[in-house]
Amino acid sequence: xxxxxxxxxxxxxxxxxxxxxxxxxxxxxxxxxxxxxxxxxxxxxxxxxxxxxxxxxxxxxxxxxxxxxxxxxxxxxxxxxxxxxxxxxxxxxxxxxxxxxxxxxxxxxxxxxxxxxxxxxxxxxxxxxxxxxxxxxxxxxxxxxxxxxxxxxxxxxxxxxxxxxxxxxxxxxxxxxxxxxxxxxxxxxxxxxxxxxxxxxxxxxxxxxxxxxxxxxxxxxxxxxxxxxxxxxxxxxxxxxxxxxxxxxxxxxxxxxxxxxxxxxxxxxxxxxxxxxxxxxxxxxxxxxxxxxxxxxxxxxxxxxxxxxxxxxxxxxxxxxxxxxxxxxxxxxxxxxxxxxxxxxxxxxxxxxxxxxxxxxxxxxxxxxxxxxxxxxxxxxxxxxxxxxxxxxxxxxxxxxxx
Numbered sequence: 001x002x003x004x005x006x007x008x009x010x011x012x013x014x015x016x017x018x019x020x021x022x023x024x025x026x027x028x029x030x031x032x033x034x035x036x037x038x039x040x041x042x043x044x045x046x047x048x049x050x051x052x053x054x055x056x057x058x059x060x061x062x063x064x065x066x067x068x069x070x071x072x073x074x075x076x077x078x079x080x081x082x083x084x085x086x087x088x089x090x091x092x093x094x095x096x097x098x099x100x101x102x103x104x105x106x107x108x109x110x111x112x113x114x115x116x117x118x119x120x121x122x123x124x125x126x127x128x129x130x131x132x133x134x135x136x137x138x139x140x141x142x143x144x145x146x147x148x149x150x151x152x153x154x155x156x157x158x159x160x161x162x163x164x165x166x167x168x169x170x171x172x173x174x175x176x177x178x179x180x181x182x183x184x185x186x187x188x189x190x191x192x193x194x195x196x197x198x199x200x201x202x203x204x205x206x207x208x209x210x211x212x213x214x215x216x217x218x219x220x221x222x223x224x225x226x227x228x229x230x231x232x233x234x235x236x237x238x239x240x241x242x243x244x245x246x247x248x249x250x251x252x253x254x255x256x257x258x259x260x261x262x263x264x265x266x267x268x269x270x271x272x273x274x275x276x277x278x279x280x281x282x283x284x285x286x287x288x289x290x291x292x293x294x295x296x297x298x299x300x301x302x303x304x305x306x307x308x309x310x311x312x313x314x315x316x317x318x319x320x321x322x323x324x325x326x327x328x329x330x331x332x333x334x335x336x337x338x339x340x341x342x343x344x345x346x347x348x349x350x351x352x353x354x355x356x357x358x359x360x361x362x363x364x365x366x367x368x369x370x371x372x373x374x375x376x377x378x379x380x381x382x383x384x385x386x387x388x389x390x391x392x393x394x395x396x397x398x399x400x401x402x403x
Contacts, residue, residue, distance in 0.1 A: 016081040018324060020067040021388050022091055024317050027063025028377050030055055030098055031310070038370030054101035054109045056305070057181050059094045062113070064313040065188055066090045066120055069144070071320060072192075077137060079127040089119050110159035110180075117152045121145055139219035140259045143191020146226045147184055154179025154233075171237055178233040182248075182301065185309045186283055187226060190252060193280050193312075194259030200319060201266035201273045222259075225251055242291050249287035256280055271334035272315040275342055279311035299356025306349035306373065314341060314380045325387040337383030344376035 015022065034055030070082045070090065082090070093116040097109040125145050128137045157176025198204040229251040236244025256262040262280050266273040286303030293300060318338065322330050348369050355365035 012081045016084065016087060019070040019082055019087050019090070020317070020320055020324075022087070023063045023067030023070070024321065025381070025385065025388060026091065026094065027060050027067065027313075028381055030059030030063060030094060031377050032374045033098065034060055035370035035373045039367040039374075050104065051098075051101045053177075053181055055098045057185070058101075058109055058113045059098040061185055061309055061313060062094050062116070063090075064317055065185065066116070068192070068316065068320065069120060069124060071324070073124055073127050077127045077130060079130045082123060086119050086123060089116055107159035107162070110155040114152055114155050114159070117148050117155070121148045121152070124148065138195050139215055140194035140222055140255075141191055142219050142222050143187050143194070143226055143255075146223065146230070147187030147191060150179050150187060150226075150230045151184030154181075154183060175234050175237050178236065179230065182304065183230055183233060186248070186252065186304070187229065189280065189283055189308065189312060190226075190229075190255045190259075191222075193262075194255060196316070197256075197260035197262055197276065197280055200316070201268060201277050202264060203268050204261075222255075225255060241294050241297075245287055245291040245294070245297070249284045249291055252284035252287060256284065269332040271338050271342065272318045272331070275311050275315040275338075276319075279308050279315065282307035282311070283309070296353075296356050299353040302349050302352040302369075306345060306352065310373070310376075311342075311345050314345075314377070318380065318384050321384045321387040327387055335383055337379045341376045341379040341383070344372045344379060348372035348376060 034052055037051065067090075070087070073079070074081045093112050097112045100108040100112065128141065128145070154176040157172045158180060159176075161170070161173035161176065229248060232244045232247040232251070234244075235247060260280065262277065266277050283304050286300050286305075286308060289303060290297045290300035319331060351365050351369035351372060355362045355369065358365060
């Protein structure tokens with residue numbers, strides 16, 4: 001792998017030190033675009049199902065994930081922020097992938113995203129292994145590069161499906177789509193959540209292993225758990241649906257309890273902390289519901305997508321934006337935009353579940369779900385945009401725990 005750039009974090013320009021200021025608003029805009037075709041009753045180009053999933057995962061969530069990693073990893077490892085070209089890739093690929101899905105460009109969205117995830121993997125691994133990190137990277141963060149790699153494998157399988165007819169293109173596409181749409185973000189939630197949930201919700205310092213041998217054992221245990229988690233996707237397709245999904249639910253629960261100690265509720269004030277905690281639990285809960293009721297798998301997985309992934313992304317983005325803009329005192333509040341966002345997200349995945357149960361009115365329920373999700377993102381923007389466009393804090397200023 002290439003060496004880490006030598007530019008110190010503090011001497012880099014503000015737009016590189018704070019890449020979330022570009023990527024969070026971009027992700028929010030792509031998230032709204034992802035759901036607009038539903039209230040518009042399918043208006044637009046390309047396949048609605050393809051466009052929606054690409055815009056949500058490769059657009060909305062990818063922007064929030066990369067914005068967080070590009071901000072968090074350098075601070076955690078005492079290494080330089082992303083280079084200008086890395087940030088340029090991160091800003092251009094998600095809208096390009098969404099646009100290519102809009103015109104039904106087949107494998108193009110996945111190939112574009114593969115380029116971005118390659119950049120993200122190299123960025124993450126080189127900084128986690130850099131001498132400046134000093135071995136202080138918690139073992140649970142091994143989930144981060146493994147999740148990015150699993151997402152890359154998923155994108156490759158989805159893109160190559162038309163050329164794998166001999167093995168079974170539908171099976172490779174389903175496995176690849178599962179790894180990309182579910183596995184990538186769920187793995188990141190488990191890895192980053194193992195570190196952030198205790199800090200952000202209860203102010204607890206991460207349980208870092210200082211003895212190298214024990215740290216290696218803990219890291220190996222997390223790597224093994226990640227291997228089982230990602231192996232559940234071919235298990236679901238090739239062996240038994242319920243078993244594969246149940247394995248995911250079990251591993252997610254074990255990691256949340258063992259590393260994030262998520263069985264303990266938040267003790268710090270602030271609504272967004274409860275949303276992070278609740279969102280973390282909705283991930284294994286959604287998988288569990290899908291395993292118990294496979295006929296309603298699509299509806300149950302939207303508990304994971306909307307209640308879990310999207311809620312965590314928006315709540316953590318709120319924490320990052322307020323902390324790094326010098327507004328950390330606002331993190332103990334429960335402002336009206338945050339309350340409205342929480343209500344509308346609940347309405348969105350409630351309507352999406354109803355769409356799976358009431359097939360006679362599926363279009364109406366999907367329309368309401370799309371409007372509620374767009375409204376939730378809008379409420380988030382009202383509360384957070386002033387912090388995103390304001391003057392960045394000095395690089396050495398204190399931020400809230402977990403930022």
